[in-house]
Amino acid sequence: MKKKISELHEQYKHKKRIEKIKIIICQLSILIFFFASWEIASRMRWIDPLLFSMPSRVWNLFLEKIQDGSLLTHASVTLFETIAGFILGTVIGTFIAAILWWSPFLSRVLDPYLVVLNSMPKIALGPILIVGLGPGYSSIIAMGALISVIITTLVVYNAFKNVDENYLKVVQTFGATKPQSFTSVVLPATLPTIISTLKVNVGLSWVGVIVGEFLVSKQGLGYMIIYGFQVFNFNLVILSLLVIAVLATVMYQGVELLERKLMKQLQ
Amino acid sequence: MSIVKINNVDKTFFTKKAATTALKDISLSIEDGEFVSLIGPSGCGKTTLLSLIAGLFQPTNGEINIEGQQILRPSPKTGYMLQQDYLFPWLTIEQNITLGLKTMKKLNETTRENALSLLDKMGLLDKRRDYPSQLSGGMRQRVALVRMLATEPSLLLLDEPFSALDYQTKLKLEDLVSLTLKEQKKTAILVTHDIGEAIAMSDRIILLSARPGTIHQVFDVPEVLRQLAPFKARNHSEYNKLFQHIWKELESLEEENI
Ligand SMILES: Nc1ncnc2c1ncn2[C@@H]1O[C@H](COP(=O)(O)OP(=O)(O)O)[C@@H](O)[C@H]1O
Numbered sequence: 412m413k414k415k416i417s418e419l420h421e422q423y424k425h426k427k428r429i430e431k432i433k434i435i436i437c438q439l440s441i442l443i444f445f446f447a448s449w450e451i452a453s454r455m456r457w458i459d460p461l462l463f464s465m466p467s468r469v470w471n472l473f474l475e476k477i478q479d480g481s482l483l484t485h486a487s488v489t490l491f492e493t494i495a496g497f498i499l500g501t502v503i504g505t506f507i508a509a510i511l512w513w514s515p516f517l518s519r520v521l522d523p524y525l526v527v528l529n530s531m532p533k534i535a536l537g538p539i540l541i542v543g544l545g546p547g548y549s550s551i552i553a554m555g556a557l558i559s560v561i562i563t564t565l566v567v568y569n570a571f572k573n574v575d576e577n578y579l580k581v582v583q584t585f586g587a588t589k590p591q592s593f594t595s596v597v598l599p600a601t602l603p604t605i606i607s608t609l610k611v612n613v614g615l616s617w618v619g620v621i622v623g624e625f626l627v628s629k630q631g632l633g634y635m636i637i638y639g640f641q642v643f644n645f646n647l648v649i650l651s652l653l654v655i656a657v658l659a660t661v662m663y664q665g666v667e668l669l670e671r672k673l674m675k676q677l678q
Numbered sequence: 679m680s681i682v683k684i685n686n687v688d689k690t691f692f693t694k695k696a697a698t699t700a701l702k703d704i705s706l707s708i709e710d711g712e713f714v715s716l717i718g719p720s721g722c723g724k725t726t727l728l729s730l731i732a733g734l735f736q737p738t739n740g741e742i743n744i745e746g747q748q749i750l751r752p753s754p755k756t757g758y759m760l761q762q763d764y765l766f767p768w769l770t771i772e773q774n775i776t777l778g779l780k781t782m783k784k785l786n787e788t789t790r791e792n793a794l795s796l797l798d799k800m801g802l803l804d805k806r807r808d809y810p811s812q813l814s815g816g817m818r819q820r821v822a823l824v825r826m827l828a829t830e831p832s833l834l835l836l837d838e839p840f841s842a843l844d845y846q847t848k849l850k851l852e853d854l855v856s857l858t859l860k861e862q863k864k865t866a867i868l869v870t871h872d873i874g875e876a877i878a879m880s881d882r883i884i885l886l887s888a889r890p891g892t893i894h895q896v897f898d899v900p901e902v903l904r905q906l907a908p909f910k911a912r913n914h915s916e917y918n919k920l921f922q923h924i925w926k927e928l929e930s931l932e933e934e935n936i
């Protein structure tokens with residue numbers, strides 16, 4: 412009887428392994444099929460190679476741009492702006508949430524403003540930021556932060572408010588002051604929420620930074636797209652898009668990994 | 679000497695929709711070292727009365743004094759234990775039991791040692807590095823007890839501390855708590871909806887009427903029962919007599935309310 416169960420278990424595990432391999436094969440096939448048909452379609456002139464480029468040309472451009480070091484420069488500028496943007500957005504948003512928690516009066520006063528700001532497409536504020544902060548890093552980073560700061564404020568403030576009152580009662584009976592209640596109960600209880608907003612903010616920050624670079628910059632992946640578009644070099648546009656796709660994915664996974672590690676420590 | 683003096687206390691809660699009078703004209707004094715239980719229909723204001731004594735909020739009328747001092751905010755002389763343990767899941771057991779000391783800025787080697795020796799008494803010293811989620815309900819409630827005792831309060835407020843536990847664990851904990859508090863000569867006020875628990879553990883039982891809560895009747899527990907540990911008291915003939923008596927009174931209160 413016992414042997415039978417372990418046998419069945421082996422069979423089950425084997426089945427799962429096969430399934431996993433099948434999935435990976437399918438995923439790779441889609442990728443290869445996509446690039447191959449793109450290359451063929453372009454070479455056969457089914458699509459205009461001038462507009463839609465082709466993988467081999469993009470690859471050659473990639474090698475060229477790696478060798479002259481310019482891709483690295485552009486990518487690292489954008490990466491820096493994005494990281495600065497989402498960290499600032501999360502930190503400032505959490506800070507504002509703390510102030511709102513501190514003063515229920517202020518939170519009620521500011522409520523309609525937060526609703527309006529949250530509904531507003533933050534990208535539309537781009538020109539104002541550039542006028543205010545000048546055309547450079549600072550307004551791009553501000554854009555990356557601005558896009559996530561209000562939603563972070565709302566989500567984190569809501570988490571602060573929903574901390575079980577009985578935990579607060581426990582420290583209050585020990586005579587805790589309001590700052591003590593905040594640091595020993597409210598903040599640790601909501602840390603998981605704050606960490607999970609980081610993950611959302613990474614994605615938002617990319618949007619803000621790329622649009623910011625469209626508008627002002629002389630460097631960065633967003634700039635590469637706009638420049639390629641203006642000089643009609645679509646190889647460059649597509650190369651930038653692919654690099655953005657890879658970097659954004661890596662960054663998102665990185666934050667997710669960080670989240671899992673932190674959560675494990677909190678358990 | 680009476681340690682707690684409650685003089686003509688009323689408490690009304692105000693919300694946009696209504697003004698709810700939870701307690702009306704409560705006067706009560708509790709002697710040093712006494713163990714008093716509060717029972718009454720649910721919603722009659724037992725938790726409210728404990729919170730008032732703890733200084734978490736203020737009475738609408740009247741005043742509460744502890745050791746001659748009017749209570750205007752939580753005092754280090756009182757310890758409060760809630761129905762659930764409310765241990766902080768992100769802190770270890772050791773960090774949880776020293777939380778009060780840390781909040782009061784009284785945490786040093788001596789007080790930490792004292793807290794750990796209390797934990798040892800509860801048979802949980804080996805769990806000091808564990809997290810609350812790794813402990814059973816009964817263990818967690820014992821940790822909550824240590825957390826409260828670690829700051830050395832002289833008055834303990836216990837709000838249905840055993841009601842979330844299974845029957846066996848509850849009986850064992852009643853004995854443990856009763857013994858510990860007697861040893862340390864603590865004054866205690868216990869809220870419970872279990873008449874048996876009230877009789878087994880206390881010197882005096884105060885029955886509150888349904889909302890607005892007033893003191894309906896006070897029962898003195900016979901001396902023989904007071905001498906016994908709760909588990910033994912539950913098997914004494916006097917216990918049954920008092921039980922019937924209180925049961926009838928509580929019944930009549932709840933009927934009025936239906
Ligand atoms: N913060 C509050 N605001 C408004 N009403 C409250 C509040 N706390 C308690 N009450 C009301 O006061 C009454 C007594 O509550 P409580 O003391 O919790 O009763 P018990 O503990 O005896 O079950 C209830 O009717 C409850 O709804």
Ligand SMILES: [Mg+2]
Binds near residue numbers: 724725726
């Ligand atoms: Mg209650």
